[in-house]
Ligand SMILES: Nc1ncnc2c1ncn2[C@@H]1O[C@H](COP(=O)(O)OP(=O)(O)OP(=O)(O)O)[C@@H](O)[C@H]1O
């Protein structure tokens with residue numbers, strides 16, 4: 001049993017099956033990756049895990065620390081230490097970076113806000129009073145999302161494409177932060193289709209058509225993903241024979 | 246220091262000494278129809294007359310004068326009931342510049358009407374920034390009726406910001422009409438939070454009549470419980486290179502109702518006006534982001550609304 005388990009999840013949207021018996025077992029303190037082509041259902045899986053609106057009605061179960069969290073609100077999941085870094089984080093008009101990152105911090109822990117900005121490579125003095133709105137670039141917004149997660153210090157974090165919109169230099173910060181999370185014994189589930197990010201994980205799940213088609217060490221999954229999945233023209237269409245995946 | 250002045254400043258959360266002991270800060274303090282204090286700086290002229298229910302004042306910033314520190318104005322009423330009628334004639338003469346920070350405070354209001362009729366002229370190349378913050382009590386027994394007419398002369402800059410997020414609104418009927426001549430700039434903002442049975446009515450009209458005039462009408466409003474808000478923003482551009490934007494955001498919770506009618510009118514082919522209006526409940530993705538960090542839904546919504554109104 002993992003710290004986070006997704007058990008046989010089937011989910012349809014507007015009559016279209018999106019998740020088709022998805023199962024994941026995520027081990028405490030390890031970095032895992034979910035890889036798969038566009039449309040495989042990776043972000044949908046993240047939404048189901050977090051219990052977002054529109055993703056609460058499905059067959060199967062999601063467990064945190066062995067207990068079903070299927071009926072828990074997003075807040076309750078957050079309070080139990082499960083969180084999500086969005087693929088495209090929300091923007092908030094007028095909400096300051098410090099209020100955003102510090103949303104759940106006690107008054108005496110405000111220093112954590114600056115530390116977390118520093119950890120994602122953003123100069124605290126330059127960012128702390130800015131708004132988390134459309135004036136931030138996509139990459140800055142992603143880094144502030146990560147800073148808020150570092151400040152929260154979760155037990156399990158699902159990171160949906162942490163590298164999208166991030167330049168090469170900033171990616172190094174993201175990788176350093178993965179190390180930090182691991183040192184803190186935070187369990188990480190990375191969602192990606194980047195071979196570079198995949199290589200940072202220890203274990204990988206290969207997703208296609210809404211389910212896991214292979215899993216194991218990154219050393220084994222990564223070459224298969226790069227050589228077989230990236231060029232594959234199957235592209236999540238189950239009506240084409242899925243036998244090869 | 247008279248007791249009433251202490252009370253006025255206390256109600257707006259300010260230390261009177263910080264303002265009153267600084268000779269370089271101009272100020273005017275008015276309680277109901279009584280001028281409690283006036284301190285002027287060079288180039289600022291105030292001719293005030295107490296009337297039966299309020300004050301009739303002409304405020305002039307003389308030609309070329311640049312007043313460094315914002316003029317502090319406080320209009321208030323400590324009793325629960327009454328009427329306060331303020332009539333202002335504000336002239337920022339050519340090339341002059343000044344800012345006013347006005348506090349309107351009715352902390353114990355149960356049945357108070359506050360009207361403000363302002364006629365403003367911002368001269369050639371002059372600059373005028375007005376900020377008005379309202380502090381109301383928890384009962385909502387206030388009716389606020391501000392009516393402003395503004396002319397911004399060539400190259401002038403005018404900005405006004407109305408904030409009512411402390412205490413209950415009661416009823417507000419705000420009207421503003423601004424005419425902007427060539428290469429002038431106007432920036433009109435309102436940020437209002439309503440609850441209970443508050444009524445918020447905004448009617449703002451901007452006319453960009455001069456070449457290269459620029460203007461924005463921005464209204465950010467949050468209503469909850471059974472409050473209602475109606476925003477009518479009209480922006481017309483009738484000269485070449487006039488540029489305007491209307492931005493109306495309203496967040497609605499509970500049984501509250503919000504309505505926005507942006508009217509944009511362009512009658513010159515080289516003028517351009519845009520508008521955006523967003524009315525709805527608190528954005529789900531914003532809510533869920535904060536909730537995924539452990540905030541409960543109400544706290545998350547409050548933080549989002551506080552941001553929008555800031
Ligand atoms: N409301 C919906 N109705 C129909 N189909 C949907 C709906 N929401 C998502 N889908 C489909 O579900 C599939 C999975 O989407 P999802 O966003 O989970 O993919 P992903 O693996 O994260 O892809 P990417 O790599 O592009 O981020 C896609 O084909 C998408 O079009």
Ligand SMILES: [Mg+2]
Nearest residue numbers: 042043044087
């Ligand atoms: Mg995705």
